[in-house]
Amino acid sequence: MAMRGHQFTWEKSKGTSNWIEERLDKVLTTASWGDVNHHADVQNILTRTSDHSALFLSINAPCMQRGRGPRGFKFEMAWLLDEGCREVVETAWQDRRTEGLLNCHQYCGHSLMRWGGDHFQKFGDRIKQLRMKQDAIRHRRDPDAITEFRNLKIQLSQLEAQEDIFWRQ
Structure with a gap:
């Protein structure tokens, strides 16, 4: 897949005259997967502590889109201390278990956002x-x-x- 961000995913001797960069890490998909996930892309995320970049495969799920429009899903660690969080997640997964992983994930995110909204702000x-x-x-x-x-x-x-x-x- 084409990659957004810096073109190289590995480096050696960073900051020296022997600095080498290569694109070693890639994301490989089939044509049929690409047809189903036509909005998917790969983002190269540079890291500070590793000689390899992190590759992030985004499938652009509606609850994860950035920019204008509804606020994207953001999990709040504070939810873990509330008993209601587990119940919301279990109920969401149970309700959508037959609709596939992506639908379960999206529904769970929406459910958590509704439940946690102002409650934790x-x-x-x-x-x-x-x-x-x-x-x-x-x-x-x-x-x-x-x-x-x-x-x-x-x-x-x-x-x-x-x-x-x-x-x-």
């Missing part, structure tokens, strides 16, 4: 709400209030960990 507001709930029952010492306070503390701890992971990513 407004950490500050949700943390503030949980702290206000804690403050409202802080003066009480009855068993129900203590149990609720502990549950809120667990939720707050989890949410703060998710926020930390979100910003680190």
Whole structure:
């Protein structure tokens, strides 16, 4: 397949007078695969730590397109700390399991985007709400209030960990 980006995929003695570059790595497809995946292309991604480039085969799935239009799918590591993430993924794969890998993948991405949307973008507001709930029952010492306070503390701890992971990513 034709490749976008730098034309060479391997180099030796980078930055010296003996610097050699070659195109060693390639992507090979059949004509029938190319007919089915006519929007596919290969991107050469230069790496800092290896003498080989990384080749990225893009099939231009609708949920992965860049540029104008709907936001492309981006997995958020913070989702992994939420129990609902596993359920969304399992349900999406179960719903589309007979439609092939690409359809399952796209549907799963759309499902995660719907589920995670604003839920994981407004950490500050949700943390503030949980702290206000804690403050409202802080003066009480009855068993129900203590149990609720502990549950809120667990939720707050989890949410703060998710926020930390979100910003680190």
